[in-house]
Amino acid sequence: MPSSHHQQIAQLRDRFTDRLHATFTDKQPRGLYAPIDYILNLGGKRIRPVVALLAAGMFGDKELSNGMPVALAVEVFHNFTLLHDDIMDDSPLRRGRATVHEKWDVNTGILSGDLMLIQAYQHLCDCPDKNVLPALLCSFNRIATGVCEGQQYDVDFEVRGDVTIAEYLKMIELKTAVLLGGALEMGALAAGASREDADHLYAFGRLTGLAFQLQDDLLDTFGDSADTGKLRGNDIIRNKKTFLYLKAIELLGLERREELNRWFSESPADPAEKVVRVTELMTSVGIPEAVAKLRDEFQAEAYAHLDAAGGDPEVKALLRNLTEGLLQRIS
C-alpha cells in the first residue's frame, strides 16, 4: 500500500479510536458499564469501523457525521459478539488480557453484552440525518441476525462429523464475512448511497471476508510463523475442521483419509509430529493451491463488485489498497 494511503488509513483509525474512547463513561451502575469500556479498550485492528468510514466517505460524507455513528455501531456490535462468544467458549483470554467473564463473572458478561447490543443500535440513532435511519436499522437487523445464525452453525458443526464444504463456507460467511459486508453497506447507506451501490459494497465486503478467512486458515497451517506471529499449525493442534481439513478429506484416498481423521481425533501432549504429518497429508493433495485458488476467486469477485459500485474513485482505491494489504498481512 502506498505510504500516503497508509497514512490516510492510520488517520482514519485514530479518528475512530478517539471517538470510541470519548464514549467511555462514568455512568452508574459501574458493574454494567465498566466491562463495556474494558472490552472496547482492548484494542484490535478496527477494520470494520475503518471500512465503514471509507464507505461513507466514498459517497460524499466527507465530515463522517453519519459515517462515524455507523462505525461505532459496527465496532460495538463486533465486541458484543466477542464478549458473548468468549462466555460460550469459556475463553480465559482476549488479546492477551482476561476476558470479561473471567475478570468479572458470567452474569456480568451476559448483561453487559446485552447492553452493548443495545448501544450499537443507540449509535445508529446518533446519525444527524434521520432520513437514513430506516434503511440503516433494517440492514443492521439483517446483518446481526446473520452473525447469530453463523455462531449457532459453528456450535452445531463442532459435534457433527458430516459438515459439507458448502455448509462450512456458509457458516464462515455468516459468522465473519457478513459483518464486514454490513460495515461497508451501512457506511454507504449512512452517506445516502443508493440501494444498488450499497448492495455492491455489501457483496464486496462479504466476498472479501470469505477471502480473508481462507487466507487466515491457510497461513495458520502453511504460513511463516515469524510473519503471522502465531504458532504454526494451531488449527491442526486444536482439531479445527477448517476448509483445509474438509477439502483434504474430500481429496484424500481412503487410507490417508482415515489417517487424517485419526490425527484429528487425538490431542497429543507434543503435537509436533501431528502438525508435520497433517501438513504433509494436506500438501499431498494440493490443499495450499486449492485454498489459494478459492481465495483468489472470492477476491476477484469482490473487486468486480467494488468496481461496479459508484462513489469517489480515490476512496475506492484506498479501500482496495487496504484490502490488499490486509490479505498479505492477515493473522
Place this chain on the structure above:
Amino acid sequence: MPSSHHQQIAQLRDRFTDRLHATFTDKQPRGLYAPIDYILNLGGKRIRPVVALLAAGMFGDKELSNGMPVALAVEVFHNFTLLHDDIMDDSPLRRGRATVHEKWDVNTGILSGDLMLIQAYQHLCDCPDKNVLPALLCSFNRIATGVCEGQQYDVDFEVRGDVTIAEYLKMIELKTAVLLGGALEMGALAAGASREDADHLYAFGRLTGLAFQLQDDLLDTFGDSADTGKLRGNDIIRNKKTFLYLKAIELLGLERREELNRWFSESPADPAEKVVRVTELMTSVGIPEAVAKLRDEFQAEAYAHLDAAGGDPEVKALLRNLTEGLLQRIS
C-alpha cells in the same frame, strides 16, 4: 371493568397472540430459533403488548398496522429479558415449564436471547410508516438501556446491606416500570402522537408500573393466597428486601429492627413461624397502610398524566379500566 371492556381487551389480546404465533418459524438453525418460539409460547398476560396496541389505537392507528409491530417488539424484548434473567438467576422453571437454559443449555439461552433482542428491533422495522422509525428506535434504546440498568442494580442490591428506599424504588422503576411506560410511549409514537402526548403516556405507564410492583409486594405478604394463587409470605421466606422490608426497617425501634434482620438472615425449613412473626412486625408499624398510601399516590399521579394526554377518550377509558382491573387482581 365493564364486560364490554373486558371483551374488547380480550379481543385485542387474541389478535396479538395470533400475530405472535404467526411469527413462529421453521427457519434454520433450529438450535437458535426453536428456543425463541418456545419461550414466546409459554403464555403470560401480554399486558405490555396490549397497552401498546391501546396507545396506538388512542392516537388513530385503528388498523394497528404500526401498533402491532411495536407490540411484538415490546413482548419479544420482555421475553428476551426473562430468558437472560433466568440464566443469571439459574431458575429452573418459568410459568411452570422448564426454562430455556434447562431445556437446552446456557449457551443456547445466551445466543437465542441475543437474537430475540435483535428481533425486537426487527419488529420495529416492520412498521409500514417509516417516518415513525427514528423516534421509535431512540425510545426503544432508552427503555432497553433502563431495563439493563435495573437488572444490574437488582444484582448489586442483593449483596448490599445499605440499600435505601429511594434506591430500591429507582431499581424497580428501571427493572419493571420503564418497560410498561415504554410500551405505551412507543404505541403512541407509532400512531404519530406528539412527543408531549407520548411523554404523558410514558409517565402514566411508569407510575402505574411502580403502583403494580407495590401492590404485588403487598399481596405477597398481606394478600389472600386464594385470590393471588401464590403462597403467602413468599418474599419473606426468600428474604427478599422489598419496599415492605425497607420501610419496616426504617420505622421499627432498635429491638424489633434487630429481630426483623435476624429473621431475614435465616431460612428455616418450616417457615410458618417466620412468616407470622415478620408479618406481625410489619403490621405493628403500619406497613400495609404505608404501602397502600404510596401505591395510591403513584396511581393518582399516573392517572393525572393519562388525563393530560390527548387521544380518543373511549380508548383512554378502556386503558384506565384495564389498569384498575389489574391493580385488583395482580399476582
